[in-house]
Every structure is written in C-alpha cells, then in structure tokens.
Amino acid sequence: MLRAQPLAQEDPETIFFSPISRDFCAYWWRLAQQRGGIPLRDDIDPARLLPLLPHIFIVEKIKDTGRFFFRLSGTGIREIMGSENTNHFLDELLHGEDLVTVSAMFDQVLGEGVGIRSIEGLTYSDRSYLRVEIVRLPLCKSNGDRRLILGCLSRIEDDNRPDFGGAPRGSAVKDRQVIHIANDVLPRKAF
Known part of the structure; x- marks a missing residue:
C-alpha cells in the first residue's frame, strides 16, 4: 500500500498563467486528494x-x-514543438543545456514528489518565438513505483513580445523546428 504524502495546497489561480494548466493541475489535485498522495497511472480517466x-x-x-521516455505526447504538443x-x-529530442535542465526537473519531480511549473x-x-507554460507532476505506476511524470504543455496567449514574422498566435507550427529552449523565462515554481 502507498504511504500518504503531504502535498502543497497553493491556490492554482496564483501559480498558473494558462487555464489549461489550471484545469490540468486541478484534475491531478483531485486525484491526489482521493488517493491520499501521489495518484497512480490507473487513476487517470482520459474521458475526464x-x-x-x-x-x-x-x-x-x-x-x-x-x-x-515519452510514453505519450498529445497532438497539441506536437503542433507547438514541431515534432x-x-x-x-528525452535525449533524442534535447541536447546540451536543454537536456540537463529538463532532466533535472524530471528528477526533482520524481525524487521529491513535487510538481514543477515553468x-x-x-x-x-x-x-x-513562443512562450509556453509546462507543468510536471509525479505519477506512480500501478505497483506504487514513482517513475512517471504527468505533464501539460500549453501556449501563453498573453505574450507581449513582438511577433518577428513567425506564425500568428494560435496557429500550429509547420515546417519549423525548435532550435532553443530558454528555460525559466519566469522563475520556476515547485509546489
């Protein structure tokens, strides 16, 4: 049986920019409350x-x-990332500093059982250029091993940076590849 683990209880309105991130985290939080700790993969109901x-x-x-290893990555992520x-x-998709930073965040989520928003x-x-909000939350396998990360990636539509001839906001990335990820455009928040 899994041991109950304390979870931070911050108001999602104060953490997230994207309504997608807020809804995603609220869903995970409800599962965590029902489970009394980190949810299991089997707790996830795609219909919800x-x-x-x-x-x-x-x-x-x-x-x-x-x-x-990415077990699943939604079509919206493919449209934003271009692949x-x-x-x-992960090491097939990212290299150098980007790989080190994202791997460290994944390890923190799993090792400490915390969520990270960046x-x-x-x-x-x-x-x-495009800004995205990424939420990474711990998830356990059915045997209780904490080896899964449930995440959400969404655009931040209120980006005030000028559009330098790129795709209009809200459109999918076509024939472009991400060449650099500026981690922590705003401070990272663990919760």
Whole structure:
C-alpha cells in the first residue's frame, strides 16, 4: 500500500498563467486528494480530460538506464514543438543545456514528489518565438513505483513580445523546428 504524502495546497489561480494548466493541475489535485498522495497511472480517466488531452504528456524514467521516455505526447504538443515526442527518449529530442535542465526537473519531480511549473521560451528555426507554460507532476505506476511524470504543455496567449514574422498566435507550427529552449523565462515554481 502507498504511504500518504503531504502535498502543497497553493491556490492554482496564483501559480498558473494558462487555464489549461489550471484545469490540468486541478484534475491531478483531485486525484491526489482521493488517493491520499501521489495518484497512480490507473487513476487517470482520459474521458475526464478530453479538452486537455492534446496538451498532456506522460514520461517514464526507465529503471535500468535512468533515461526518460515519452510514453505519450498529445497532438497539441506536437503542433507547438514541431515534432513528435511519443515513443522517443528525452535525449533524442534535447541536447546540451536543454537536456540537463529538463532532466533535472524530471528528477526533482520524481525524487521529491513535487510538481514543477515553468515558463519556457521557444525559439524556432525561422527565428520566431513562443512562450509556453509546462507543468510536471509525479505519477506512480500501478505497483506504487514513482517513475512517471504527468505533464501539460500549453501556449501563453498573453505574450507581449513582438511577433518577428513567425506564425500568428494560435496557429500550429509547420515546417519549423525548435532550435532553443530558454528555460525559466519566469522563475520556476515547485509546489
């Protein structure tokens, strides 16, 4: 049986910019309250997440190698990132400082059982720019192992930066690749 774990109880209105992130975290929080700690993968009901599914990802830390593997990455994430993450290892998608930073956040979520919200700046190959909010939350496998991260990635529509000839806000990324991720455009928040 899983041991109950205390969870932070901050008001989502004070943490998140995106309503998608707020709804996602509220869903996870309800599951955590019902479970008395970190939810299990089996607790997730996709039917209750239909509007959020395009923005959700599930990452597993592979026990033998310590590598992070994307079990699922929604279509909305593919549209924002310009590539498919599902069935890829994190180190196939990111390199250098970006890989180190994201891996450290994943390890913190799993190791400490905390959620992490960050605001990331994405620079694309055509030099356009977009801000996204990413929420990473711990999730346990059915046997209780804390090796999964349930996450959500959404655009921040109130970006005040000028649009340097990139895609109009709200459109999908086409024929562009993310070439740099500016981690922590705003301070990261663990909760």
